[in-house]
Amino acid sequence: MRLVQFRDEDGNASVAIVEDAKTLVPLRGVASIAGLAKAALADGTTLVAAARDHMGDVRIDYDAVANTNRLLPPITHSDPAHFLVTGTGLTHLGSASARANMHKADNKQADETDSMKMFRMGIEGGKPKAGEKGVQPEWFYKGDGSVVVAPGADIPSPSFALDGSEEPEIAAIYLIDDEGVPVRLGYAIGNEFSDHVMERQNYLYLAHSKLRACALGPELLLGDLPSHVEGTSRIYRDGKVIWEKQFVSGEDNMSHSLANLEYHHFKYDLFRRPGDVHAHYFGTATLSFADGITVQDGDEFEISSETFGRPIRNRLKVQDEQPVRVRVI
Structure with a gap:
């Protein structure tokens, strides 16, 4: 359903x-x-x-x-501050190569990158046996419920952004019950949307690059997630497809089990606050940016998968510069 x-x-x-x-x-x-x-x-x-x-x-x-x-969106909260949007990276087979393409340096380094180390750790320990604890994944915070845009709405990119491009991902949706227990409601397709140019400048800018809008839906899949999910990510410019690529997800295509990702998110007390809702993105291995695509204001993202019914489409809208003031009283 x-x-x-x-x-x-x-x-x-x-x-x-x-x-x-x-x-x-x-x-x-x-x-x-x-x-x-x-x-x-x-x-x-x-x-x-x-x-x-x-x-x-x-x-x-x-x-x-x-x-x-x-x-x-397939989940909302009357108080957006009680809707937490987070995610994990380097969780999919092939995600390390996509990240490596993003982080290509002018000089060749013999040492293994932090991204490759993190990916290898996931391969070796991301799918623990029942009752065991696996290695923790890369984790990031995107914002509260105010950053989630509706299907069909513009997806804003701030004036100071160096890039704003898609990341086709599956997100799990949770409600924290009255006892502080996370209850998974279902899954939605989404566009995690990040600033990859900023991230490429220095990996320590990853946290900044993720503080962006994102999109979910429109449909919430109830029940279990299939172990193999296929989809297509497209970018349209002036009504024509300028980039298109297939993507896969589900545990068969991941270096971490969903249970391991959930454990390492909800092990923190602050993420088990009764009444809160969570959207937690599970990562991707498919990025137009890794293929050399530079998006423009007005480009339209489309992410589709038969598993999730109707595709999600959002148009990129670069915001006007907004002054930032800090008052002292």
Whole structure:
């Protein structure tokens, strides 16, 4: 089952089951997936069962919702400060070579790079046996819920950015229950979006390069993630494809197990605060930047995978310079 969040014709937040590529089935009395999940937890049932219990008889046109920009991200929070967006890198087979292409230096160094060391550590210890703890992955913070843009919306790049290009990734969506236990609601396709030129200047700029907007959705896949996921990442300029590449994800294509990535995120107490929601990106091995592509204002990103239904599309919008002041009182 896949769910979407959207606004109805009166502007009210709503949730629907994706019946097929053209049809949505709105849920009665449900304004958010997080709210539906809380109700399911209170009733001791599953998110799938709760969604079926709220199914109505009405069917609406999926295209009509999408074409009027009424789709919302697949998870939201009434207070964006309680929606944490994070991710991991160097988790996919092939991701080390993509990172190496980004970080090519003019002089050749014999020593193994930190990126390659991190990748090798994941290969050797990223999929521990049950009951064992694996090696921790590279980890980064992107921001709170305010950085997540809706499907179809512009994805902003700040005026000071040196680059702003796509990263096609799968993100897992979580709600922290009243006991402080992370509850995985499902998975969404996403565009993690980063400043790769800044990162390439110095690897210690990785934290800065990740403090950018991102996109999720539109559909939330409930249940387990397939071990092999295929998709396509494209960039359009003036309506024409200027770059296209296939990508794969899922545990069969990763150097870390999902359980290991989850453990090393939620082992921190501050990430188990009741009522919070999390979107945690799992990494990628496919980047247009690694292939020498330089994006421009107005380019459109499209990331698609049959596993996640409708593609996610967002247009790059370079922001005007914004003055930064610090006041003293």
